[in-house]
Every structure is written in C-alpha cells, then in structure tokens.
Amino acid sequence: xxxxxxxxxxxxxxxxxxxxxxxxxxxxxxPLLPGSMYTLRRRCGKPTCHCARGELHASTVLSYRGxxxxxxxxxPPEQVSTVQKLTDDYRQFRQARSQLLRLQRQVVELIDxxxxxxVQEGERRFQKLRDSFPxxxxx
Numbered sequence: 579x580x581x582x583x584x585x586x587x588x589x590x591x592x593x594x595x596x597x598x599x600x601x602x603x604x605x606x607x608x609p610l611l612p613g614s615m616y617t618l619r620r621r622c623g624k625p626t627c628h629c630a631r632g633e634l635h636a637s638t639v640l641s642y643r644g645x646x647x648x649x650x651x652x653x654p655p656e657q658v659s660t661v662q663k664l665t666d667d668y669r670q671f672r673q674a675r676s677q678l679l680r681l682q683r684q685v686v687e688l689i690d691x692x693x694x695x696x697v698q699e700g701e702r703r704f705q706k707l708r709d710s711f712p713x714x715x716x717x
Contacts, residue, residue, distance in 0.1 A: 611664035613642025
C-alpha cells in the first residue's frame with residue numbers, strides 16, 4: 579500500500595514538472611486567429627487557359643468563422659505569412675489547452691488514488707488503536 583502511495587506521489591510530481599512549460603504557452607501576448615489556411619486549386623473557365631489542361635490555378639485561402647458564420651477569404655500574397663502565423667499560434671494555443679485538460683484529469687485521478695490510499699492506511703491504523711481501547715460498559 580505504501581508502494582502505491584509513493585507511486586502516486588512520484589507520478590504527481592512528474593506531472594507537476596510539466597505544468598510550468600505548459601502554462602507558459604498561455605502567457606503570450608500575440609493575437610490569435612481561429613481558422614486555417616489551405617491551398618485552393620481551381621479552373622478559371624477559359625477554354626485556352628493552362629488550367630483547362632489540368633494545371634489548376636492555386637490560391638491560399640483562410641477559412642474561419644468571422645461574425646459567427648463561416649468565411650473563406652483570400653489574403654493578398656504579401657499577407658499570407660502573417661495570417662498563417664496567426665492561425666498557427668491559435669492552433670498551438672488550443673493544443674496546449676487540450677494538453678492542460680488531459681494533465682488536469684491525470685492529476686485529479688492521482689489525487690483520488692492518494693486520498694484512497696491514505697484513507698485506507700488511516701482506517702487500518704485506527705482499527706489497531708480501536709483494538710486497544712478498553713471495552714465499552716453496557717448500560
């Protein structure tokens with residue numbers, strides 16, 4: 579049982595060491611843009627264009643929910659890298675958030691295990707103490 583308790587404590591300590599680096603990812607000041615960038619390939623419709631032979635026109639598109647509805651926007655080429663960074667930073671933030679939630683669930687499970695082990699040990703010790711109590715007089 580003390581082996582379980584020390585194992586729980588060791589695991590809890592390991593999780594605690596992961597927390598500072600994870601929390602650091604939430605302290606940034608960079609703006610975030612919930613969305614994703616992708617390359618859209620399409621035909622323009624002109625019969626003599628190279629896209630009619632299979633070489634499709636490519637454009638980088640931002641897909642996001644602005645003003646509560648889905649939008650696809652083609653940023654100017656000189657802004658693509660800036661918009662890409664905003665969406666990448668958002669994705670990293672959300673991944674860190676998910677990782678934090680997983681970590682918190684693990685911490686709570688370990689704390690529950692520590693509590694159960696300590697209660698079990700407390701009841702075992704109390705039982706030994708109780709066995710040494712003088713008998714209770716009957717009325």
